[in-house]
Amino acid sequence: MTENAKVRALKMIETCIEPEKLRTLIRNARKQGEGEIAHAATLRLYEILPCEEPGTFEHDVWRSIHALEGTLTEERGKTTRLGRTRPKIARAGEQETVRDLILADKPSEGFHMLIDRHLSHLTFEAVALRHQDRFEEHVLDAAARRLNSVGIAASR
Known part of the structure; x- marks a missing residue:
């Protein structure tokens, strides 16, 4: 993944409010060996899951x-x-x-x-x-x- 694509992905993760989209991103990032993207998406998922x-x-x-x-x-x-x-x-x-x-x-x-x-x-x-x-x-x-x-x- 290019640095530019990584930056775009991280920006998208920051504002994503759809759990399934984040789960898909996590799976794909792991398959591609993009640990930083997977980690950021995982933390964002944990942030948006609670209804409180x-x-x-x-x-x-x-x-x-x-x-x-x-x-x-x-x-x-x-x-x-x-x-x-x-x-x-x-x-x-x-x-x-x-x-x-x-x-x-x-x-x-x-x-x-x-x-x-x-x-x-x-x-x-x-x-x-x-x-x-x-x-x-x-x-x-x-x-x-x-x-x-x-x-x-x-x-x-």
Whole structure:
């Protein structure tokens, strides 16, 4: 792909609001070895999938869920949903679910998967630190500690 074509593709991705168009672009970019295009389209897909208002805590939580489910689906070759997280959100809500995962003794498998894929900004710990008004001090401290423990600079 020429540099000009790459620039055009990246500009189109920035404004695309059609999930299927992005999925097609991701598949094609991967087939052609265009990792930068595939990555940008994937991040954009995760940005537009949540139905919640962009910039809200709820949107950030669902963006994280879509990112992790997308990663699992791609790796396993079949649609994968977070079988414990989604039901807990349905029962207790996004805030309590995020808080409980942050305060767990050990990081979740999803935390490690996102870190390993350089998507630390999509962990629930990072979401909590972006929405500090939603959490108590000890939760925010735990979120920062967990991110710092894997080499991600996080502060309150």
